[in-house]
Amino acid sequence: MGISTDTTGLKHIETLANQATQTLDGLIQSLEKEPSTPLSDYVPGIEQAYLRIKNDMGQSPDVLLRKIRVPACPQGPVLIACIDGLSDSQMVDQDIIAPLLQTTADPKTWDATTLTPIHISKGTQWSTITSDLASGNTLIMAPDLPFCWIVDTVKIPQRAIERPQTELSVRGPEESFNEILLTQMNQLRRRFLDKSLQFHDITIGRLQHTKVVVSYIKGVTNPDLIKTAIDRISDITIDGYANSGLISGLIRDHPHSIFPTVRATERVDVAVWRLNEGKIVILVDGDPFVLIVPAPLSDFYRTAMDYSSSWYDTSFVRLIRFTGWGLGIYLPALYIAFTEVNPSLIPSSLLIIMTGDHMGLPFPPIVEAGLMIFVIEILREAALRLPKILSTTIGTMGAIIVGTAVVKAGLVSPQIIVIMTLTALSLFSTPVYELIGSWRLMGLVMLIAAFFTGILGILIASVVMIAEFTTMSSFGAPYFTPWAPFRRSDWKDSLIRVPWTLFKTRSMVNRPLKPGMRSPRKEETSPHLHNRQQDSS
Numbered sequence: 001m002g003i004s005t006d007t008t009g010l011k012h013i014e015t016l017a018n019q020a021t022q023t024l025d026g027l028i029q030s031l032e033k034e035p036s037t038p039l040s041d042y043v044p045g046i047e048q049a050y051l052r053i054k055n056d057m058g059q060s061p062d063v064l065l066r067k068i069r070v071p072a073c074p075q076g077p078v079l080i081a082c083i084d085g086l087s088d089s090q091m092v093d094q095d096i097i098a099p100l101l102q103t104t105a106d107p108k109t110w111d112a113t114t115l116t117p118i119h120i121s122k123g124t125q126w127s128t129i130t131s132d133l134a135s136g137n138t139l140i141m142a143p144d145l146p147f148c149w150i151v152d153t154v155k156i157p158q159r160a161i162e163r164p165q166t167e168l169s170v171r172g173p174e175e176s177f178n179e180i181l182l183t184q185m186n187q188l189r190r191r192f193l194d195k196s197l198q199f200h201d202i203t204i205g206r207l208q209h210t211k212v213v214v215s216y217i218k219g220v221t222n223p224d225l226i227k228t229a230i231d232r233i234s235d236i237t238i239d240g241y242a243n244s245g246l247i248s249g250l251i252r253d254h255p256h257s258i259f260p261t262v263r264a265t266e267r268v269d270v271a272v273w274r275l276n277e278g279k280i281v282i283l284v285d286g287d288p289f290v291l292i293v294p295a296p297l298s299d300f301y302r303t304a305m306d307y308s309s310s311w312y313d314t315s316f317v318r319l320i321r322f323t324g325w326g327l328g329i330y331l332p333a334l335y336i337a338f339t340e341v342n343p344s345l346i347p348s349s350l351l352i353i354m355t356g357d358h359m360g361l362p363f364p365p366i367v368e369a370g371l372m373i374f375v376i377e378i379l380r381e382a383a384l385r386l387p388k389i390l391s392t393t394i395g396t397m398g399a400i401i402v403g404t405a406v407v408k409a410g411l412v413s414p415q416i417i418v419i420m421t422l423t424a425l426s427l428f429s430t431p432v433y434e435l436i437g438s439w440r441l442m443g444l445v446m447l448i449a450a451f452f453t454g455i456l457g458i459l460i461a462s463v464v465m466i467a468e469f470t471t472m473s474s475f476g477a478p479y480f481t482p483w484a485p486f487r488r489s490d491w492k493d494s495l496i497r498v499p500w501t502l503f504k505t506r507s508m509v510n511r512p513l514k515p516g517m518r519s520p521r522k523e524e525t526s527p528h529l530h531n532r533q534q535d536s537s
C-alpha cells in the first residue's frame with residue numbers, strides 16, 4: 001500500500017509540472033505576439049508620467065509637479081512639470097496654466113489654440129523629455145495624449161554686457177561677450193543684419209550637456225573649413241564641463257604643442273572682423289570667450305585697436321610688439337652667452353663693467369637669471385590672484401622692494417635686474433595672454449641653450465623654433481604665414497598695417513570663397529584722378 005501511494009503522488013506531481021510548463025510556454029508565446037512598447041517611448045498616462053519624472057529626476061525639491069483640472073480633459077487631470085528657478089514662473093502661470101483652466105480645445109491642438117509661447121514642441125521620447133525639463137522647459141501631459149507638450153519657458157539669469165577685461169583698447173567698440181549663448185549670437189547678429197550669417201549648433205557632453213555653436217558667413221567662408229570645424233566638435237566625447245579652453249585643446253591641430261593654434265577672444269568686434277575675413281567663430285554656452293579658427297601666429301599680434309587707429313600708428317605699435325617679442329625671448333639668453341660662453345664677442349670696456357659687477361657675488365649669472373625669473377613669476381601670480389585694488393600696489397611695491405633687497409644683499413648684480421625687468425615688460429606687451437606662456441617657455445629654452453653652447457645654441461634653438469612653425473597648421477592653414485609660405489598679398493596686415501585704401505582682398509590663408517573685400521571708390525577708378533596723379537608726379 002505504501003509503494004502504490006508514493007507512485008500515485010509522483011504521477012500527480014509530474015502532471016502538475018507539465019501543466020505549469022505548458023502554461024508558461026503559452027504566456028511567453030502570447031507576449032511575443034503582442035507588440036511591446038520600449039521604456040524610452042512616452043505612453044499616455046498621468047500617474048505613470050508622474051512616477052517616471054519622480055524616478056528620473058529624483059526627490060529634487062526644485063522639480064515642481066502640479067495636477068490641474070482642465071475643461072477640455074474631463075477624463076482626468078493634466079500634469080504640469082517645470083524646474084523652479086530655471087523656468088519663468090510668471091510665464092508658466094500666465095501663458096500656460098491660466099489658458100489651460102479656460103480652454104475647451106482638443107489637447108492635440110493646444111499649440112495653435114491655447115498656449116501662447118512661441119517655442120512649443122512635441123516630446124515622444126523620455127530621454128528628450130527629461131532633458132528638456134532639466135533645461136528649464138515646462139512639460140504639459142494630458143490624458144490619452146500620445147505625446148507631451150514641451151513649452152520653452154527657460155529663464156537664465158545673466159550679467160550685463162560689460163567692457164572687455166583682458167583685451168583693453170583706447171579707441172574702438174567696448175563690448176564683450178557674456179556667458180549666455182543666445183546673447184552671444186544676438187551680439188553677432190546685431191552687427192551683420194544679413195542672412196549670410198549662419199549658425200550651426202552642436203550639443204556635447206554625456207552628463208553635462210553643453211551647446212556649442214559654429215558661426216560663419218555663408219558665401220565667404222570655405223565649406224571645407226566649416227565641415228572640418230563641425231566634425232571635430234562633433235567628435236568630442238566627454239562627460240561634462242566643456243568650456244572654450246577644453247574645446248580648443250581637443251579640436252586644435254597640434255594638441256601637444258606649446259604654441260596655441262586656436263585664438264580665444266572676449267571682444268565682439270574682433271569676432272566680427274574675423275568672420276568678415278572668412279574665419280569661423282565658435283561660441284560655447286557658459287563661457288564668455290569665443291574661439292576663432294584658423295589662427296596663424298600673426299593673428300595673435302593683431303588687436304582690436306589696430307583697426308580703429310591710423311595705419312601709421314598701428315604699424316609703429318606692431319613693430320614695438322615684435323621688438324618686445326625679440327627682447328623677451330633673446331635678451332637674457334644673449335646676456336648669459338656673452339658673459340659665460342662668448343665674452344670675446346663684446347667690447348672689452350663693456351666686458352670689464354659686466355665682470356666687475358660680479359666680483360664678490362656668490363652666484364654665476366645663470367643662477368642670478370634663474371632666481372630673478374622665479375621672483376618675477378611669484379610676483380605675477382600674486383598680482384593675478386589678489387583683488388584688483390591690492391594687486392597693482394603689491395605688484396609695484398613688491399618689485400621695487402625685492403629688486404632693491406636682492407641687490408643690497410649681494411645676491412644678484414644690477415645688470416641682471418635691468419635685463420630681467422626689460423624681459424618681463426617685453427613679454428607682457430604680447431596682445432594675447434595665452435601666447436605669453438609660450439614665449440616664457442621659449443625664453444627659458446633659449447637661456448639654457450645659451451648657457452651650454454652660447455650664441456651657437458641660441459641660433460640652433462631659433463632654427464628649431466622656426467622649423468616647428470613652418471610644419472604647424474591651424475585647421476589646414478599654415479601657421480607661419482605670410483612668411484612661410486610667403487604670401488605677398490597677406491603682408492598688408494602682418495608686420496605693419498597698410499592704409500584702408502589698399503585693403504581690397506581678404507587674407508588668402510583662410511581660402512575664402514569671395515576674395516574681394518572692398519569695391520574701389522569712384523575716385524579711385526576715375527581717369528581724371530589718374531591723370532592728375534600723373535601730372536603731380
